[in-house]
Amino acid sequence: MSVxxxxxxxxxxxxxxxxxxxxxLGGSASHAAVAASFFSPVxxxxxxxxxxxxxxxxxxxxxxxxxxxLQILPGKTFHWSGEYEANMNNRRTLLTELGVFETFTxxxxxxxKNSQFVLLANIAPSLQxxxxxxMKRPKFVAADTMDLWLNIALEDLVKLIKRLNLFVLxxxxxxxxxxEDNIFPxxxxxxKMGPKYVIIKKGSHGSxxxxxxxxxxxxxxxxxxxxxxxxxxxxxxxxxxxYLAAAKRPVDAHLRRAMIYGSVVAxxxxxxxxxxxxxxxxxxxxxxxxxxxxxxxKF
Amino acid sequence: MSVxxxxxxxxxxxxxxxxxxxxxLGGSASHAAVAASFFSPVxxxxxxxxxxxxxxxxxxxxxxxxxxxLQILPGKTFHWSGEYEANMNNRRTLLTELGVFETFTxxxxxxxKNSQFVLLANIAPSLQxxxxxxMKRPKFVAADTMDLWLNIALEDLVKLIKRLNLFVLxxxxxxxxxxEDNIFPxxxxxxKMGPKYVIIKKGSHGSxxxxxxxxxxxxxxxxxxxxxxxxxxxxxxxxxxxYLAAAKRPVDAHLRRAMIYGSVVAxxxxxxxxxxxxxxxxxxxxxxxxxxxxxxxKF
Numbered sequence: 001m002s003v004x005x006x007x008x009x010x011x012x013x014x015x016x017x018x019x020x021x022x023x024x025l026g027g028s029a030s031h032a033a034v035a036a037s038f039f040s041p042v043x044x045x046x047x048x049x050x051x052x053x054x055x056x057x058x059x060x061x062x063x064x065x066x067x068x069x070l071q072i073l074p075g076k077t078f079h080w081s082g083e084y085e086a087n088m089n090n091r092r093t094l095l096t097e098l099g100v101f102e103t104f105t106x107x108x109x110x111x112x113k114n115s116q117f118v119l120l121a122n123i124a125p126s127l128q129x130x131x132x133x134x135m136k137r138p139k140f141v142a143a144d145t146m147d148l149w150l151n152i153a154l155e156d157l158v159k160l161i162k163r164l165n166l167f168v169l170x171x172x173x174x175x176x177x178x179x180e181d182n183i184f185p186x187x188x189x190x191x192k193m194g195p196k197y198v199i200i201k202k203g204s205h206g207s208x209x210x211x212x213x214x215x216x217x218x219x220x221x222x223x224x225x226x227x228x229x230x231x232x233x234x235x236x237x238x239x240x241x242x243y244l245a246a247a248k249r250p251v252d253a254h255l256r257r258a259m260i261y262g263s264v265v266a267x268x269x270x271x272x273x274x275x276x277x278x279x280x281x282x283x284x285x286x287x288x289x290x291x292x293x294x295x296x297x298k299f
Numbered sequence: 300m301s302v303x304x305x306x307x308x309x310x311x312x313x314x315x316x317x318x319x320x321x322x323x324l325g326g327s328a329s330h331a332a333v334a335a336s337f338f339s340p341v342x343x344x345x346x347x348x349x350x351x352x353x354x355x356x357x358x359x360x361x362x363x364x365x366x367x368x369l370q371i372l373p374g375k376t377f378h379w380s381g382e383y384e385a386n387m388n389n390r391r392t393l394l395t396e397l398g399v400f401e402t403f404t405x406x407x408x409x410x411x412k413n414s415q416f417v418l419l420a421n422i423a424p425s426l427q428x429x430x431x432x433x434m435k436r437p438k439f440v441a442a443d444t445m446d447l448w449l450n451i452a453l454e455d456l457v458k459l460i461k462r463l464n465l466f467v468l469x470x471x472x473x474x475x476x477x478x479e480d481n482i483f484p485x486x487x488x489x490x491k492m493g494p495k496y497v498i499i500k501k502g503s504h505g506s507x508x509x510x511x512x513x514x515x516x517x518x519x520x521x522x523x524x525x526x527x528x529x530x531x532x533x534x535x536x537x538x539x540x541x542y543l544a545a546a547k548r549p550v551d552a553h554l555r556r557a558m559i560y561g562s563v564v565a566x567x568x569x570x571x572x573x574x575x576x577x578x579x580x581x582x583x584x585x586x587x588x589x590x591x592x593x594x595x596x597k598f
Contacts, residue, residue: 087480181386184523205504208521217518217595222507224483256598296516297596299555 001245002041002066004138005033005238006106006131007121009046009070012274013081013095014228016088021228024274025056026080028121028144031231032238034278035265036119037063038286039242043112045069045131047104049077059279068109075100088226089203108134117245120164121234122146125156132163140250142166142197144237150176162194165250168237170201183208197255201233209259213252218259219297221267221289228273232266235278239265264289300544301340301365304332304537305405305430306420306443308345308369311573312380312394313527315387320527323573324355325379327420327443330530331537333577334564335418336362337585338541342411344368344430346403348376358578367408374399387525388502407433416544419463420533421445424455431462439549441465441496443536449475461493464549467536469500482507496554500532508558512551517558518596520566520588527572531565534577538564563588 012026029046036042043066052072060067076099084091106127114136120128120143128143135141143164149157150173161167167190169177180186183200187210190198198210204223209216240255240262247254264286271277311325328345335341342365351371359366375398383390405426413435419427419442427442434440442463448456449472460466466489468476479485482499486509489497497509503522508515539554539561546553563585570576 182524183521202504205501215521215595216598217521218598219516219518219596222482222514222516225481253598260598294598296514297518299515299517299552299559299593 001116001248002043003036003117003119003241003245004043004045004112004115004135005029005036005119005121005241006045006128007032007119007123007234008078008101009044009048010078010080010101011052012230013079014230014273015081015083015094016228017084017086019273021273023053023079024276025059026231026274027078028123028231028234030060030275031234031269031278032119032121032241033060033065034063034275035235035238035262035269036242036245037065038239038265038281038283039261040117040245042066042242043069043115045106045108045112047071047073047100047106049073049075049100052077059275063279069106069112071104071107073100082230084228088229106131116140117241118142119237119241120144120160121237125149125153125160128160129156129163132160140165140244142168142237142241144168144233145173147173147176158193161190164195166197166199167195168199168201170203170233174200199259201236203229203232206263207236207259209255211252211255216252216256216259218256218263219293221264221293222296223267223270226270227277229270230274231278232269235269236262236266238262260290260293261286264293300415300547301342302335302416302418302540302544303342303344303411303414303434304328304335304418304420304540305344305427306331306418306422306533307377307400308343308347309377309379309400310351311529312378313529313572314380314382314393315527316383316385318572320572322352322378323575324358325530325573326377327422327530327533329359329574330533330568330577331418331420331540332359332364333362333574334534334537334561334568335541335544336364337538337564337580337582338560339416339544341365341541342368342414344405344407344411346370346372346399346405348372348374348399351376358574362578368405368411370399370403370406372399381529383527387528405430415439416540417441418536418540419443419459420536424448424452424459427459428455428462431459439464439543441467441536441540443467443532444472446472446475457492460489463494465496465498466494467498467500469502469532473499498558500535502528502531505562506535506558508554510551510554515551515555515558517555517562518592520563520592521595522566522569525569526576528569529573530577531568534568535561535565537561559589559592560585563592
């Protein structure tokens with residue numbers, strides 16, 4: 001089954017202590033779409049400007065990503081620039097140029113409206129709502145978010161959470177949203193807001209799934225070197241939704257394995273700048289790390 | 300097989316946002332010894348003053364801890380006082396009164412010198428050396444430490460690490476010791492310092508074992524409420540060494556399970572002030588959480 005993915009499609013200029021990489025392909029939807037493409041056909045919804053490099057369109061196409069929903073508009077592509085500290089955990093934004101993203105209205109081609117698996121990757125909750133409003137009856141809707149929307153669009157976000165099957169957020173966002181320090185009362189409050197499934201991402205410490213069947217502790221694949229963690233969270237949810245759509249039924253056991261696959265794709269993402277780590281990967285390499293994770297956690 | 304444990308034996312006054320608890324039984328050796336006692340006989344090496352409550356001696360005895368190596372000297376018991384913030388992660392020391400600990404020289408009764416499993420719980424590396432110097436040929440020596448010794452006794456600590464089979468430290472200490480941000484180069488440097496096995500503790504994010512057979516990612520048991528995390532790390536290493544001594548052969552597979560048991564005992568430790576959480580536990584309750592951890596991590 002295919003996955004419909006909406007989110008940002010951007011050019012990322014990323015600086016680390018070791019190197020500087022201007023105008024890489026980035027954005028939550030780009031990372032999520034490529035990650036999902038290893039497991040299922042992907043339909044991408046996004047917007048780019050006329051300056052968007054043709055090579056990046058080719059990259060999407062190599063991953064067989066359906067681009068009917070990608071708008072190419074007069075103006076500049078959304079451009080983000082950020083700098084990481086030596087530990088690769090702390091980063092600061094140097095520049096944000098919204099470009100064509102400022103007036104983006106995601107419009108679904110008719111052929112997309114029946115999609116069963118929907119990933120509302122990180123963008124403004126109002127746009128996530130707008131996509132969902134155009135869908136017929138999707139089977140499984142997941143959304144990711146970021147602290148920005150908790151700060152400036154909380155009301156929209158809370159309304160969105162109500163409409164989701166799965167809400168994905170990181171630990172500090174969960175704390176910000178619920179004012180709870182401990183994960184269990186935080187999860188309880190988020191479930192009460194609507195979603196049957198909640199995933200809390202903890203970066204290199206892995207993630208936690210909370211479902212009606214209880215908790216799943218999902219490890220992160222341990223990396224010898226992190227080159228660029230930008231997009232790791234997006235790759236995680238993208239890989240997960242791609243795997244889930246292929247498994248068809250979004251049950252607890254499939255979600256657990258889907259998270260493992262998402263975690264592995266995210267690990268590859270961290271090993272290269274932008275999407276370079278993810279795009280050079282093959283399915284057998286993914287399967288190898290999944291087997292390794294089985295061994296790494298066995299007791 | 301029994302475990303010989305040396306470390307601090309103290310009175311802890313612990314303040315949290317919810318309550319204040321003066322003069323609880325504490326210290327690295329107390330926590331580790333009680334934790335280990337669920338699995339193996341324990342021989343405790345430590346020192347207390349004349350003010351040490353008889354009830355705490357009884358508590359050790361209820362756990363069948365051999366107290367031949369516990370010195371009771373004229374003067375005051377080591378007293379530590381600390382305060383936790385609301386998130387229970389950040390704490391600050393309010394007071395440290397060394398008392399009889401200031402001049403403590405751990406002396407091993409003859410019956411203790413042949414112990415096969417030795418845990419040098421957190422105390423000054425010079426004292427950890429002193430204990431090891433009195434031992435005949437122990438089969439497996441593990442040591443824990445804290446940032447204080449990295450700051451004021453690094454040379455002693457480095458010499459100690461060379462003598463260990465297993466060195467246990469937390470992630471920030473590993474960073475401080477090796478100047479490496481990533482766990483793999485950090486582990487490589489620590490192995491080069493001597494120990495075949497290294498465990499890096501990550502608090503509520505679990506721990507990592509590095510052995511000749513590779514990495515093991517050990518989860519923390521997820522807790523609904525953390526009452527007092529004091530001694531959780533000591534309970535982890537204590538429970539682990541107790542389990543390992545019972546398993547007799549310190550091989551990779553036993554170490555992995557030993558870490559799981561240590562992790563579970565540490566979880567009970569966090570559920571009460573001082574040793575209250577740990578002492579009220581039964582072996583079947585420990586087994587129950589071990590089974591739960593198996594389910595919580597299955598994919």
